[in-house]
Amino acid sequence: MIEKLRIMWSIPELRRKILLTLGLLAIYRIGFHIPLPMIAASDGAEPSGGAADFFEKVSIFAASDLRNATIFGLGIMPYISASIIFQLLGSVWKPLEELKKEGEAGRKKLNEYTRYLTVIICLVQSYLYLSLMLVGGDRIDPDFLVNGSLGIGWQVVAVLVMTCGTVFLMWLGEQIDEYGIGNGISLLIMAGILAQMPIALYELIGNMEYNLVGLGSGTIGVETLIILVVLFVSVVFGVVFITLGQRRIPTQSAKFTRGRRVYGGTKQFLPLRINQAGVMPIIFASSLLMIPGVMLGFLAARFEGGTSEMMLRASTTLSDGTSYFYNMLYILLIFFFCYFWTAITFNPKEMSDQLKESGTFIPGYRPGKRTTDHLERVMVRITYVGAAFLAIVAIVPTIVYASLGVPYSIAGFYGGTGLLIAVSVAFDLIQKIDSHLVMRNYRGMLES
Template sequence: MFEKLRIIFSIPELRKKCLLTLGLLAVYRIGFHIPLPMVATNLGESGGAANEFFEKVAVFAASDLRQATIFGLGIMPYISASIIFQLLGSVYKPLEELKKEGEAGRKKLNEYTRYLTVAICLVQSYMYLKFMLMSGGSTGYGNINPNFLNADSTGLFWGWQVVAVLVMTCGTVFLMWLGEQIDEYGIGNGISLLIMAGILAQMPKALYILVQNMKPELTGLSRGQTGVETLILLIVLFVLVVFGVVFITLGQRKIPTQSAKFTRGRRVYGGSRQHLPLRINQAGVMPIIFASSLLMIPGMLFAVLAGWFESGGGMFKALNLLSLTMQDQASYFFNLFYVVLIFFFCYFWTAITFNPKEMSDNLRDSGTFIPGYRPGKRTTDYLEKVMVRITYVGAAFLAVVAIVPTIVYGSLGVDFAIASFYGGTGLLIAVSVAFDLVQKIDSHLVMRNYRGLLEGAGGGVSPVV
């Protein structure tokens, strides 16, 4: 491995790209330690339910919302804008036609995405600032430096509110620009690398919590106690989960295809046998993101409804019980709803991103067909049937990976910051981005007649289903 790293940094062009990427990622991490001028303390220091909420959202959003910094919103507003336009591109005809215009259409969509990102940032930063103002302290302004309050200390001066919203919005726009610079001058997908850096930056804290709570003795796998056998179990479980994520992420269903023969002059072209790769996990990490977002709503909604009734009444007890159940990630009903939503969004997102009719038309136009199936409707039906079957496998895999952290968190009682690295959004993103980065580096090495970093996975060989 050290020899391969030496080869990477011995190539001037590749060395320049890698150092530039590392430098821009360092700038990204430095910005997370620059607080807003009007903030007096970290939000995580307030403790209670707010701290737990910020911790869970921080893992989900690949940013630390417990600290009101210039990069507090992270890159998620841009991701949200991209998802919105991707969904609209499937149902809104002008955007669908714009996607087919090639490079010019892609640039126009990127421009619209940037505009929507700014709008989302303005709304999110204002709501985030209001939530921060209303938390902590007897007056509700415990997190704000007293020097920035009004003369009568009734709230933050409106001018400073505008400054805070603009600073956080500009921070996200700057991160968007950093990602584009990595795409153009660095190596790898810039936005994905920023998200991955935000996820991995939480690993030292998780390791510190694990070491701090560890006891050099046997505890019998007692809940809340990290003994020797608990540590061994966590290590083995982490290796198995990563192996499963890698296997399914690279897994493909290869459909055999054959091109038609045609004669041009005295030469016969075509007739070659190839394959059409269909990913098992076609939806990627999006089902977990959607399911996690929706599961935050019922618990908060039931808690608000319970506040409308008297504390001793039957409706209050029933709504409060539902609220606690939907907020308890270790409960049976929470995980059941989680799995159901993941299956639903797997098929929903696959139906949006995978168009069997369009793929069938492309095969027919290129003179390629699937043996045993006529071009047109029969090929479309066959592709749709195959995708439905492999999506079921991908959805089951995502459901297992998504509930592993809740099982570890609920059964072993380890900190949620540690359990979050055993599955869910963070692990899937980290593995996918790591393989994409390895393949980008391999493309530079292969052009110079060097061997790839990873002969199996890095070279593009995927398990076949």
């Protein structure tokens, strides 16, 4: 591996791409330490209560940091949200579906619409964040307060600064795509996830006792650390195994003759990913569970009597990640969104038509409807396996948090969205590096 790293670094073009990517990622991380101009210089406080839990969980997979009011506080999530919206609309709205089929011109037009929607989402999210967390709060510098609250003009400035921060991150991602290496947006998200690891490790070491204290005592001892290390390796192994897992359907191309030569007749495989939906079901399920609990908590403060108590009880039930009800609902939502997202992104009829047009068929199944039905049956079966895997990975942090007594900032790295994104992006990055090495007749990073 050291020799492969040396070879990778010795290629001038690849070295320039890697250095440029690292430099742009460094700029991205610096922005998370630049507060908004109206935040008090001595302010080190973060939101507390239900909002703090909400922002902490969101920041794990959103590459954002809403716990601190910075210029990059919204992260890249508004752009991801806009992309998801257009991907969903492209499956149900005819004009967008036709635009996706127009090739490069259609892709550029969709990217343009996605940028416009990103700006709109940023404006809405930054305004809501300021309204809920900052306006009239103790974190504002007194020089910016008007009658005890942040002035309208400075609210507009804060909204525009946070919006411009996200647009700048979107531009950084595009520069990495064009001049760097790897997928820019994905690398920004992974950098935001991995940047929390040193803080989590520091918190783990700071609260650790270097002797045997027994499991379930509420103190992190040597035996807890050993279990965490073994569990982390096991979970990463499982995530890698399922992420790369495929169901290969055998296919055979038809033979045809040109002159005296016979072409075709070769046997190949049609790979179907076990985890076809990727990380999206966990993002949808966790967001759907977090938002009602937080909203009910805010509404409970504005009512009195039995209504307030009922809302507060419902908010606690929906926010308690260790409860049986919460986890069962979480698993059911993951299964639902797995099948929902797979149905949107995987079109067996279109794939069957492509096989038919290329003169390829699946042995034992006639081209057309029978091939379509077979592909759909196979995808339903493997989606069940992928959904079960995602459900297990999603609740591992909760199990670690509840049974071993470690902070959620540490338990969050043992599964869930953050780990899936980090593994997927790391494999994509290695494949991009391998393409440069193989092109120059070197072995790839993953080749023995």
